[in-house]
Structures are given as structure tokens and as C-alpha cells.
Amino acid sequence: MPKGRILTQSERLVIVREAAKGVGKPRLAQRFGVTRRTIDYTIKREKDRRRDTGIRTAAASVTVTPDEMEAFDAELAKHGFDSRADGLRALMQATNGIFVPDEHLSGELASFRAALNRVGNNITQIARRMNEAKKRGLPPPWSNRQYEEIRALAGTILEMGDQIDLLVRRRNSAMAVTVDDVLREFALGTK
Known part of the structure; x- marks a missing residue:
């Protein structure tokens, strides 16, 4: 050569x-x-x-509902962005500060998962007993006290669902504040 x-x-x-x-x-x-x-x-x-x-060679595409697009456009306008592309680009450039794992949320969800696994095992045992009794033509094999425990179990499951929903809503609220801050910073030119 x-x-x-x-x-x-x-x-x-x-x-x-x-x-x-x-x-x-x-x-x-x-x-x-x-x-x-x-x-x-x-x-x-x-x-x-x-x-x-600044030659851009990659494209990002996402399909959203008209309501989601309207809300996004309103946020962009509120922060002075002229186009959706500029707003998306600002968010993408700031992802290191936004999309970080939430250790607290992960820990809480792991404990909920363990509790739900225990509940699932209990429900499986109840269903097995019910099926065995049904096959033999017998009434359900539990006492009134056990029946109350089953009702309490169902209440616990519903309460856990509400707690998970509240936890996720709080996390989303905190995420919205962070995204709002990022858009504000880019709109003001502080980054």
C-alpha cells in the first residue's frame, strides 16, 4: 500500500x-x-x-391519541418551543437526568410482588379444595371463620391494588415535574 x-x-x-x-x-x-x-x-x-x-440521521416515531398530542403541544407552547421536534430533542438530550431507576419504587414493587405471590398460592389452594368438593358433590370445605378469612384476603388484594396505583401515580407526578423542569431549562437556554 x-x-x-x-x-x-x-x-x-x-x-x-x-x-x-x-x-x-x-x-x-x-x-x-x-x-x-x-x-x-x-x-x-x-x-x-x-x-x-448537527446532521441528524436517526428518526423517532410514536403514535399517540389526539388528547395526548394536544397536551404535549400545550406543554411545548407553554415553554416556548416552536416545534414538536425541538421539544422531543430537548427531552432526549436530557434523558440522563430523567429516566433513572427509582430505587424506592423498585423496592416497593418487589415487596408487592412477593405478597401477591403468597396470595396467589393461597388462592390456588382454595380453588383446589373447591374443585375437590365439587367433584365429590360436597359443600365447600371451610367454616364461617375460614370464609371470613377468604373475604379478608380479597380485601387485602384490592387494597394492595389501590396502594400500587397510588405509588405509580405519585411516581408519575414526580416524573412530570422533572420533565417540566427539563423543558423549562431548555426553553430558557440554561442547558
Whole structure:
């Protein structure tokens, strides 16, 4: 390979395009008469150039209801964004601060999961007894006290559902405040 060969701009573009299609770097180096390091550098330089010049090559798409779109547009207008794209871009650039795991929520949900597993096992045992009694033509095999325990169990399940709902609503409320802060910061140009 000749040393010091300088690639033309059109050759650089071809290298980047071919590399994106999956053509191997050794093959490109041989084809253009340069070293593999030159190919690596060319690809990196193009990535850096696209990033630095703000050339956007990826698209994001999401389908929402008309009400969701109206609410999003209202938030964007409230914070001075001219377009949905600018608002989405601001949110995407700030995701490191927004979409972080919530350790408290994860811990609470894990404890709820364990409790629901225990409840599920109890319900399975009750159903098994009921089926056995039904097959034999007998009345349900439990006393009034046991029947009250079953009713209490059902109440516990409903209460747990309400607690989980409240927990998720609180978390969503905190997330909305964080997203609102991010939009405000970008609209004011503080980031």
C-alpha cells in the first residue's frame, strides 16, 4: 500500500457509506489503497463531523391519541418551543437526568410482588379444595371463620391494588415535574 495516499472527499463518503452497509475495514483499505487505520480514522471523522454539525440521521416515531398530542403541544407552547421536534430533542438530550431507576419504587414493587405471590398460592389452594368438593358433590370445605378469612384476603388484594396505583401515580407526578423542569431549562437556554 502506498504511504501517504490522501483520500478525496467523494472517496471518504463512499468509505463511510460502504462501512455502514457492513463492508469490512480490511476490504475497504485494500480497495482504496490505504491502511486500515486510515479507514478507521475516516469513519470516526465522519461520525464526529455529523455530530458536530448537527446532521441528524436517526428518526423517532410514536403514535399517540389526539388528547395526548394536544397536551404535549400545550406543554411545548407553554415553554416556548416552536416545534414538536425541538421539544422531543430537548427531552432526549436530557434523558440522563430523567429516566433513572427509582430505587424506592423498585423496592416497593418487589415487596408487592412477593405478597401477591403468597396470595396467589393461597388462592390456588382454595380453588383446589373447591374443585375437590365439587367433584365429590360436597359443600365447600371451610367454616364461617375460614370464609371470613377468604373475604379478608380479597380485601387485602384490592387494597394492595389501590396502594400500587397510588405509588405509580405519585411516581408519575414526580416524573412530570422533572420533565417540566427539563423543558423549562431548555426553553430558557440554561442547558
